[in-house]
Amino acid sequence: MATKSKTQIIPIGPYHPLQEEPEFFKLHVEGEKVVKLEIELGYNHRGIEKLAEGLTYDQIPFLVERICGICSSSHPFASVNAMEDIADVDVPLRAKYIRTFIGELERIHSHLLWLGLAGHFLGYNTVWMWAWKQREPVLDLFELITGNRNHYAMFKPGGVRRDVADEDIPTAMRLLESLEKPVMMFTKIALQDPVLQARLKNVGVLTKEDCVELGALGPTSRASGVPWDVRHDHPYAAYGMVDWDVIVTQNGDVFDKAVVRLLETFESVKICVQCLEKLREVKDGIDAELKEIPPGEGVGHHEAPRGEVFHYARSDGTNRPIRYKVRAPSFMNVPTNHRAVVGYTVSDATITLAAIDPCYCCTERMLVVDANSGKQVMGWKDLLRLSQEKTHRLMEKYNSRMDRIWT
Amino acid sequence: MSLKIKALTKSIWVFHMAASPCNNCDIEILDLLTPRFDIERFGIQLVGSIRHADAVLVTGSINRKVRKRLKRVLAQAAQPCFVIALGNCSCSMEMFGTSYNDNKPLDEITDVHAYIAGCPPKPEAMIQGVVALIQAQLAALKK
Structure with missing residues (x-):
């Protein structure tokens, strides 16, 4: 091998034991150090935008729900926001609280899921098992309220499909309260555990400038000191009516991303409890009975667990959109890997690639x-x-x- | 072959193959390993390589790009290896049947030994599916 370049390539994927999704990374390394990263996507592409044009507005939430199984309320949330933007309807207050409740419950489950996977990527499987054990009550709560552990099918244009029964509220409250103790334990573990400190601190640092330049979203940007949160900047549903804080940290390393997610879980529990309390009082129906979508275009946002989801729909007055556009947060967050992975060692690459909580199912684009x-x-x-x-x-x-x- | 299958039913090692899924079935598969369901008590374990696997769980409606890779991975499996179609997508493509990306159900690509339907199937349903597969294989051996 008489080549001058000392760069070698380590392929990760598309079918790699650590990844639950197919995606392909090429790490160019010099010794232990990563000098360049290539990302290849497209293994999950299903042509959702095109399929959406063949479905009616009532069916689209079911389709966009299946973009991703982890943020399976974020996409319908943004989708119905877009449709209601075109139709300019006012959703009943009760439906808004139910939507917010489901959206936040999903954030709790997603952040705990990420924490577990992060532990798994570090080879620290105890964290994985514990985090996922504590995630089960959230899925039980979903099953109680929506009838399914994932893919809740709660959203419809103009309201929600199912009501939250009064007799379920005490159970839900109890389950939410039982969450606080383990999440507090995880936060303490993350803040104090020497193994996690050694592996996560000052690894995969993403500066504030990088975040702004690449347009990183969600916990990825909030860990670097960029306080972007659609729930706060452009309140929709009931987010303007409940009390909560945007969590921002400054360092931008993987450790801070974990801290942001853990602290956000507390905020989500707080929002959920407030929504449930409101649901006891507010009884103005759950459906605005949106019959027709007039011609026009609409934009919908939702702050998914990974960042801002953006949906765009254009209507010509028929019962199907003529153009439907989806932009998931991972589409913006995945390119930050080019900055965060390069310059660190190969052993840190797996956790840094996972630190943005990537969802390749949401992100897939196709280019032949x-x-x-x-x-x-x-x-x-x-x-x-x-x-x-x-x-x-x-x-x-x-x-x-x-x-x-x-x- | 019969002895191999009999030995295989004792402790199944599973390889998980995500072929353009929505992540949901995949997360539920990982959920099976965690404390509430803990399928390792039955000797079922996820393995990192198809060469160690006794069964393959395929999720998702298989698209144009993945199909080639799927065939290659399945060809590397040590026989006998059972193929399980997990979730509505790999059983029947669910809503993605009309996609331009040429999605196909799993049984048009390879032989399927068990179908576990659901979107996503509950973890209990997955365990039941694997148990049903084992029982069917043992019953076939007795004949």
Whole structure:
């Protein structure tokens, strides 16, 4: 090997024991130090934006819910916000509180899930097992209120699908109270445990300037001292009516990202409890009975556990959108890895890549590139053509099956 | 082969393969390992390599990019290896059937030994699915 460059490549993925999603990283290393990172996505691409154009407004929350299983209330939340933006309707107060409650409950489950996975990535499986054990009551609460552990199907344009029964509120309160003790324990562990300190402090530092330049969102930016939070900056649902704080820390390393998430969990518990108390009093229905979406365009935001989710819908007055656009927070957060991973050792790369709490299912984009010329092959029209071809193929298949049935 | 299958039913090592899922089934699989369900008490364990696996859990509706990789991973499995379609997506593509990215259900790509439906299936349902698979294999051996 008589090459001059000492750079070597370590491939991670697409099917790697540590990752639960398929994604591909190429770490260029010199010795132990990472000098360059390449990220390849597209393993999860399902064409959700295009599929959304074929569905009615009532069906779209079910589709966008399945963009990601971990933020499965964030996407419908932003989606119904976008639709209500077009229709300009006012949602009943009770529905707003239920939405906020579900959104915050999800943040608790997602942050505990991240904490567990972070422990798993560090090889500290005790943290993983403990965090996920404490996450189970949250999933029980979801099952009690929505009927499913994940994919809650609570959101609909103009309101929510299910009401929170009065007799469920004491149980929910009890479960939320039981959460505070373990979360406090995790916070103390994170703040005091020498193993976590050694592995996380001053690792994967992302400066404030980097965050602003790359547009990082959510806990990733708030750990670097950028206080961006849609819930606070542009209140929607009941976020303007409850008492809570935006958690901001300054160092920008993985340790601070963990601290931000843990402290946010307390804030979420606080919001949930306030919402439940309000739900005892406010009884003005859960549905604004939105019948029609007029022509126009609308934008919806929601602060997902990972950052701001953005949905855009354009309507021409029919029952389906003519354009639907989704931007998930990981789409903005994944590029920060280029700054946070480079310059540190390979052993820190896994935890730094995981520290932004990436969700590749949300992020996937598709671009077909000709390997020889390096040019983009498929544009919007090509995708449209592919879609039509597939429809024809399916029609032929099902028609032939129909023929078999009828003859 | 029959002896191998009999030995295999004692303690199943599972490889998890995410083929364009929404993460939900994947998280529920990991949930199985954590204290409430703790499937390690049955000897079921997640392994890092397909070469150690006795069963593969495939989640998600398999898209164009993943399909090639899926076939390659499955070809590396030591036989006998059971393929389990986990979740509605890999059973029947759920809402992604009409996607331009050419999504296909798992049984159009490879032989499937068990289907566990649900979006996502509850952890109890996953355990029951694996138990049903074991019982079916043992019953087939007795014949």
